[in-house]
Each structure stands twice: as C-alpha cells, then as structure tokens.
Amino acid sequence: MRLAIISDLHIGYERFSDDALLQARKALEAAHAHADAVLIPGDIFDNRTPKPEVIASAMRLFREFSGMDWAAKPAEAEGTGARAPIVVIPGTHERRAQDTENPVSLLSIAGFVVDASNRRATLEKDGEKVSIYGIAGVSEERFGEILSKLNPEPEPGAFNILMFHQSLYELLPFSDTFLRMEMLPKGFDLYVCGHIHGRVEKKLHGSDFLIPGSTVLTQLKEGEQEGKGFYIYDTSSRSFTFEYIDSRKFVLIKEDASNRSAGEVRKEIEEKVKSIAAASGSKPIIRVEITGKPKDGSINLQPKRIAEELKETAIVEIGSRIDAEEIGKDADAEELRSGKLKDISIKDYGMRLFLENLRKRGYALPIKPSDLFEVLSQEGSSRDKAISDAIALLYSSYPDASESQGSYP
Ligand SMILES: [Mn+2]
Known part of the structure; x- marks a missing residue:
C-alpha cells in the first residue's frame, strides 16, 4: 500500500x-x-x-x-x-x-x-x-x-x-x-x-x-x-x-552589518530581496537577520521602513539584532557563542531556559508554559505590558483550565 x-x-x-x-x-x-x-x-x-x-x-x-x-x-x-x-x-x-x-x-x-x-x-x-x-x-x-x-x-x-x-x-x-x-x-x-x-x-x-x-x-x-x-x-x-508541493517560498537572509554604513546594509538587503522575488513564482516570505552594529549606529537601519518599502515585492520580516558582545559572560552566553546551539533559534533557546526555570520552581499554573512564554516575549512590548498580558492570560484561562490539566484519554 x-x-x-x-x-x-x-x-x-x-x-x-x-x-x-x-x-x-x-x-x-x-x-x-x-x-x-x-x-x-x-x-x-x-x-x-x-x-x-x-x-x-x-x-x-x-x-x-x-x-x-x-x-x-x-x-x-x-x-x-x-x-x-x-x-x-x-x-x-x-x-x-x-x-x-x-x-x-x-x-x-x-x-x-x-x-x-x-x-x-x-x-x-x-x-x-x-x-x-x-x-x-x-x-x-x-x-x-x-x-x-x-x-x-x-x-x-x-x-x-x-x-x-x-x-x-x-x-x-x-x-x-x-x-x-x-x-x-x-x-x-x-x-x-x-x-x-x-x-x-x-x-x-x-x-x-x-x-x-x-x-x-x-x-x-x-x-x-x-x-x-x-x-x-x-x-x-x-x-x-x-x-x-508548490508552496510559498521562504528565504532567510543573514546580513552582517559590522563596519558598514546602515545605508549600505539597507541597499544590499533591498537588492537581495528583489532578486529572490524575481526568481520566485508568488510573493516570497523573506526573513532578514541582521547581526553586528553598523558604523553609524543600528538606529539608521530602520528595519520597519525597509519592510514597508518592499511590501509589493515580498513579505519581509526583519529580525532583531543580537549582539554577542552585549550578552553577559555567563555560561549560557558561552553556550550560545560556542555555537553549541546553532541549530535552534534564539527564541527556542529562550524558551528552553524559561521551561527549565519554571520546572525548578515547581510551576503548576493552568496555562501552558509555551503560551506564557509567547506573551512574555512579545516583540515591542514593555516589561509592564508583558506582565499585565500574562496576568490577563492567566485569568482568561481559568474557565477552561480543564483543557490544559484535564485528563486524557
Ligand atoms: Mn503544528
């Protein structure tokens, strides 16, 4: 068969x-x-x-x-x-x-x-x-x-x-x-x-x-x-x-901005996105991960503007910059730097640390740890907003707490 x-x-x-x-x-x-x-x-x-x-x-x-x-x-x-x-x-x-x-x-x-x-x-x-x-x-x-x-x-x-x-x-x-x-x-x-x-x-x-x-x-x-x-x-x-199957194309671009001007980096991203789009059937999804800091400062990269300008060409998502030098010299950062974790994303790595810590503290709330992590790690959300959203999630999950704790089968 x-x-x-x-x-x-x-x-x-x-x-x-x-x-x-x-x-x-x-x-x-x-x-x-x-x-x-x-x-x-x-x-x-x-x-x-x-x-x-x-x-x-x-x-x-x-x-x-x-x-x-x-x-x-x-x-x-x-x-x-x-x-x-x-x-x-x-x-x-x-x-x-x-x-x-x-x-x-x-x-x-x-x-x-x-x-x-x-x-x-x-x-x-x-x-x-x-x-x-x-x-x-x-x-x-x-x-x-x-x-x-x-x-x-x-x-x-x-x-x-x-x-x-x-x-x-x-x-x-x-x-x-x-x-x-x-x-x-x-x-x-x-x-x-x-x-x-x-x-x-x-x-x-x-x-x-x-x-x-x-x-x-x-x-x-x-x-x-x-x-x-x-x-x-x-x-x-x-x-x-x-x-x-014929599916929408996804391309990840890794862009190192170190020792270059923000304008130069932006121009290169735009060119890469356009050439990928030209070779794709339907509008591709392109994620750009920028590492390193441009000479004239990260602020000049204006990732939102790049994505907006290219929106007719591709669905562009620009990832937040992780500067390895800015991470403390603790063991976890060492693990990151040594490339041991190269196959998992920063977010997945964060999730792993989060789960480990919850477990050590005997987490027993009726919300899925992964849902809680999602709320706490929302992009662009302040600390206070993340905490209030997490509390809201907690209260909203009580009525159907049985769904996460309920017995199966
Ligand atoms: Mn699935």
Whole structure:
C-alpha cells in the first residue's frame, strides 16, 4: 500500500490563511494522484475552536477528497462510516478536554475521515491490511503516562504504524520531561509523527520514523527554506520518497552589518530581496537577520521602513539584532557563542531556559508554559505590558483550565 503522510496543515492559520488552505489542497491532490491512502498525524486545524468559516472550508476540502475513489478502504468491520482511507488524529492545536469534541472529531463525525484517536484504525487493499494505532496529541509531560495506559501493540498479520503528535527529547531537547524516542513501543513497522514543522527522517527500533513537517510556513526558521511537502511510504518495499508541493517560498537572509554604513546594509538587503522575488513564482516570505552594529549606529537601519518599502515585492520580516558582545559572560552566553546551539533559534533557546526555570520552581499554573512564554516575549512590548498580558492570560484561562490539566484519554 502506498501511504501519503501529510501533517500540520494548520487550516485557519491567520497569518497565511490562504496559503494554509491552498497548500493543504495541493498536498491532498498529489496524495490522491500517487497514493492509496492518507495519514494525517495532527494539526489539520490551527485552532481547537476554529470559526465556522474555517470549519466550513476544511469540511468542503475533506468532503471533496473523501468523495473520490481511493485504492484502499477503511475496514468495514470498524463501522466508522468513512468511505475514504484518510486516517487522522488531533494534534496539539486541536487538543481539548476529555469527552469534548474537537474540530478533527467533527470531520470524522461527518464521515470524511477516520479518527484514530487512542485506538486502532485499519485500512485494506487487495487483501493487504495496514493497521494504524493513533494517539491524540497531549502535553509532553503526559505523553509517557498516556502511552503506558494505552499500551499500543502491533496487530498480527498487518503492516503496523504508530501515529502520534508529540515532541521527543531527541528532536527538541527543551525539557527532561519530553519522552525519549527509545521509550516508544517496539514492534511497529513505521512510526509517524506530526508537530515538528520541518522534515525529520530517523530510524527507531529498526523501522523508519518519519515527520513530514507542515504544509504551510509558520515558524520562519532556517529549516523551512527547503520547501513543503509530504511523504509517500510504500509498505511493500518499505521505502519512502518526499514529494514537494508548490508552496510559498521562504528565504532567510543573514546580513552582517559590522563596519558598514546602515545605508549600505539597507541597499544590499533591498537588492537581495528583489532578486529572490524575481526568481520566485508568488510573493516570497523573506526573513532578514541582521547581526553586528553598523558604523553609524543600528538606529539608521530602520528595519520597519525597509519592510514597508518592499511590501509589493515580498513579505519581509526583519529580525532583531543580537549582539554577542552585549550578552553577559555567563555560561549560557558561552553556550550560545560556542555555537553549541546553532541549530535552534534564539527564541527556542529562550524558551528552553524559561521551561527549565519554571520546572525548578515547581510551576503548576493552568496555562501552558509555551503560551506564557509567547506573551512574555512579545516583540515591542514593555516589561509592564508583558506582565499585565500574562496576568490577563492567566485569568482568561481559568474557565477552561480543564483543557490544559484535564485528563486524557
Ligand atoms: Mn503544528
């Protein structure tokens, strides 16, 4: 069986909502043309309670694809009512409390997809059986507990897949509470994960471990320059290919301003942006990271003006300047300078320190630490504003505190 593994579509993602929907469609079209079935390991939606318009656009999309002819079929005995072999789980963005519906379960109730949350779903084609054990996304701290409670086991006589939506320590070493890959159960023929928005190909317990990455740009990090797409995994040859979809181009420009005039740096950025745009189909997203200080001072760079002037050519985002010399000489700065952290962004690094400190202090508030970090690290916000926003977030989360602390499954 040929399985398309498509993840993190983020339908309803406000910043690039048209891209999210269009690129989800392109991935499904290519999947229909080249595969027998589709697996989606979470984050079909960007939000756990999307607006009706967003739910409607996803419903139209999945209604269309579930109405097509697919070579594989969901096993009739399971009585899901779904005709199309599109097997899904909710991810972190769709996670809600136990016994509540989430937007992915709505697609399944409508009969467009098979929701494999915390259970097995089976696909069949010409006598071949593919068994997918899905685990709905949970907070990282609880994943180990859920895993031992569910105790997923491979089914004899089938090609077995474990599908989930989590960070693992080896992929994002933010916190000791993240599960180690080796803790995942053995005996599966393929491990499929969502959540991480860049591609990951690894081996686990002798099988392939695949994360296709998102189909839409969200993080504007170095790894997202490669282009978006999905995997096609062939169960008979146990091999896979990555299929690119036509997606909006993202380019990261690193500009060193040291010992140059701000005008010179600005001019160079403008030229680079224009030449990238000329070579791109649709308007590209370009992130510029400026390091070093121009001779006549950073103030003369006027990053907002550069972005504004180029807005017809490209979507330009100019990153804040980090001057290594201005960071204190403590151990963390040493780690940064020595390049040990070159693969993670400053923001991710900040998040890691933040999580470590929260853990040491026994953090137990009902807001996700990552949400709190987002509020506290908003660009251009003063200390007082960040604190008042964090307090507002705390109060606003009490009514549905069960969603972050509630028990799952
Ligand atoms: Mn995601």
